[in-house]
Amino acid sequence: MKVASITSLVSALVLALCLKGLHYFHLIKWNPIGFYKKWEMFEGSSKLFQWSFLILVLFIIGFLLFITLRYVYIIPAVLTSFLLGLFLSITLEWIVLDLPLQSSSFKKLSIPFMVIVICLLRFLLETANFHQKEHTAQKGN
Template identity: 90%
Template structure:
């Protein structure tokens, strides 16, 4: 179940990132780190996006497995805090922003919303399956 949930979240996040980039709601390229790190420069965009989806799948899978055991904390709170932390850190690194209060105006709210919603999806699914597993153990 973790693999299916992680695959769906990775595909949806990649699709949303491409849409956010297309409509100029984010000011950075989701696969732009290939140029920065000089990886797969000669390869096609399809391969670059496929590898990016694979990386998102692995990250989602690891999050699903590890956050399955924090079902005591409400998913809305943990997904909101973790989503804010991840998106602010990611955009700060991607945009190379200075550590000033005015830099917060350059952050993308739609990107934050997408990541928080996907984290909520992952956490709620993980919590549900953990509680179901615990209930079946008790029977």
């Protein structure tokens, strides 16, 4: 559990930093903390609190992914992280940008965001796979 917590925390911090950088350099067309206004949550709170809450949500999602995906160590992490990351990033941007179901909508998706999500999922999966294999090997001894 300690490894899962640390890995999820690092992943959440890096993703939040990358989201801030992508938004700052206009590589994504949406605000990472813009969902607070849309859902009318924490509108009067400070930006620090909003980013901290986002990091907490990303930590919980990363922790759950780490725990659930450590049991798929039979499938290579490259394939799993690529497919899952592509699916998650496209779905997230499709929902956030409220894109129509047309082939021209794919041009509006952010490739740097997809790459970051895929890389961070690979980090989570490789760590989970390594520790699951190590745990299995220690159990066998």
